[in-house]
Amino acid sequence: MHDVKTDAALDSAWSGGASPFAMGSKKLGMWLFIVSDTLTFSALLITYTYSRITNPDWPKPFPMNPAIIFSTTMTVVLLASSLTMVMAVMAAQRNDRKKTVLWMIATMAGGLTFMALHLREWFHLFEEGATITHNPWGTPLFGAVFFGVTGMHMTHVLIGVIYLGIVATGYGRGKFSAEDVEVNGLYWHFVDLVWMFVFPLVYLMSVKY
Amino acid sequence: MNDHAHAEEAHAGASVGTNLAIWIGLVAITGLEVFLAYEELQPTLMLTILIGLSLVKAAMIMSYFMHLKFERFSLVLWLVPAMIFCIAMMMIFFFTEAYWGMGLRPH
Numbered sequence: 340m341h342d343v344k345t346d347a348a349l350d351s352a353w354s355g356g357a358s359p360f361a362m363g364s365k366k367l368g369m370w371l372f373i374v375s376d377t378l379t380f381s382a383l384l385i386t387y388t389y390s391r392i393t394n395p396d397w398p399k400p401f402p403m404n405p406a407i408i409f410s411t412t413m414t415v416v417l418l419a420s421s422l423t424m425v426m427a428v429m430a431a432q433r434n435d436r437k438k439t440v441l442w443m444i445a446t447m448a449g450g451l452t453f454m455a456l457h458l459r460e461w462f463h464l465f466e467e468g469a470t471i472t473h474n475p476w477g478t479p480l481f482g483a484v485f486f487g488v489t490g491m492h493m494t495h496v497l498i499g500v501i502y503l504g505i506v507a508t509g510y511g512r513g514k515f516s517a518e519d520v521e522v523n524g525l526y527w528h529f530v531d532l533v534w535m536f537v538f539p540l541v542y543l544m545s546v547k548y
Numbered sequence: 549m550n551d552h553a554h555a556e557e558a559h560a561g562a563s564v565g566t567n568l569a570i571w572i573g574l575v576a577i578t579g580l581e582v583f584l585a586y587e588e589l590q591p592t593l594m595l596t597i598l599i600g601l602s603l604v605k606a607a608m609i610m611s612y613f614m615h616l617k618f619e620r621f622s623l624v625l626w627l628v629p630a631m632i633f634c635i636a637m638m639m640i641f642f643f644t645e646a647y648w649g650m651g652l653r654p655h
Contacts, residue, residue: 360623370623374631381635389642392591407582414578421613422571429564521615528613535605538578539598543585 369522373529376495380533383491387484388540398476402547405463410542413456414534420449421531428524431517436510439520443507446527450500457493461486485541492537495530502526561618570612577601 360367391397401407427442464485468475471486506523509515562570581601584594611617616624 360620360626362619362623370627374627377631378634378638381638385635385638385642388595392595407585411578411582415575418571418574418578421609422567425567425613426564429561525614528609531613532606532609535574535609536599536602539581539585539602540595543581543598544591544594546585548586548588 363518365518365522366525369525373525376529377533380491380536383484383488384536384540387488388544390478390480390484391540391544394478394480396477397545398474398478398481399545399547400464400467400469400476400481401542401545406460407542407546409456409460410538413453413460414538416449416452416456417531417534420446420453421528423449424524424527428517428521431510431520434517436513439517440507440511443503443510443520443523447500447503447507450496450503450527454493454496454500457489457496461489488537488541492530492533495533499527499530561615562612567612570608574605574608577605 358364358367401410423442423445427439427446430438430442469482469485471482473479474481502523506515506519510520581598584597587594589597
């Protein structure tokens with residue numbers, strides 16, 4: 340039998356009986372993954388920006404039409420998909436399974452639209468002769484770092500869409516909890532967040548006037 | 549804190565209206581970035597402004613969409629300073645070398 344003082348100690352955040360951050364291990368694990376993935380993208384983006392700033396003859400292959408219009412649309416679509424993900428998490432917290440799945444499907448549609456627009460933009464660059472090892476406008480570094488950074492991000496979007504599909508299916512069937520939807524949401528917002536740096540650093544720093 | 553209280557804390561968050569306002573703010577900042585891209589500023593000045601705006605957008609996404617504003621502050625203290633330190637270490641030679649590359653440092 341515990342006295343009041345002992346109970347207070349067991350109930351404290353660092354007693355070992357409860358999470359000090361008041362969240363489940365899945366969510367905490369996702370936060371740790373996000374921090375580690377942030378460092379991966381930071382390394383890529385710092386490398387890209389260093390190359391961009393130190394090369395006076397860095398190419399500016401992005402005209403308003405189609406590159407900037409496409410990439411700006413992609414940014415708005417990705418931001419919209421984050422908002423639908425927020426709505427999915429809110430619906431899951433209300434235990435509204437039908438609406439949760441519908442909002443998650445809307446989020447997946449946003450992700451797929453983003454990928455379609457991005458691939459169209461890639462093929463436009465391929466048509467102009469840019470590849471991962473070749474750059475028709477000068478320094479060969481451009482192709483490697485451009486396709487490296489955007490390819491890494493698009494891989495994350497693809498994984499995010501698959502992840503959303505798995506969690507939406509599982510949640511709809513009652514196999515996953517609202518926490519699983521929230522953890523899925525953290526990943527999706529992170530993919531959105533990374534693009535908020537890729538878009539200005541890669542596209543807007545190299546617009547064709 | 550008991551499990552019920554944990555659950556209540558986890559469910560607290562921004563309203564639909566607030567999240568919509570954050571989304572509109574994010575789209576507006578994106579529009580500002582695109583506008584600035586055509587102002588033909590010096591690359592280092594452009595880079596500084598764009599990174600600044602991106603950090604504002606990142607803070608908005610993390611605070612509201614990723615719910616960090618509504619989590620315990622100990623989580624923020626655990627994650628964010630370590631992340632900033634690691635990124636700062638990656639950039640330790642960035643400003644001196646990159647600015648030298650732009651011919652802004654006497655040599």
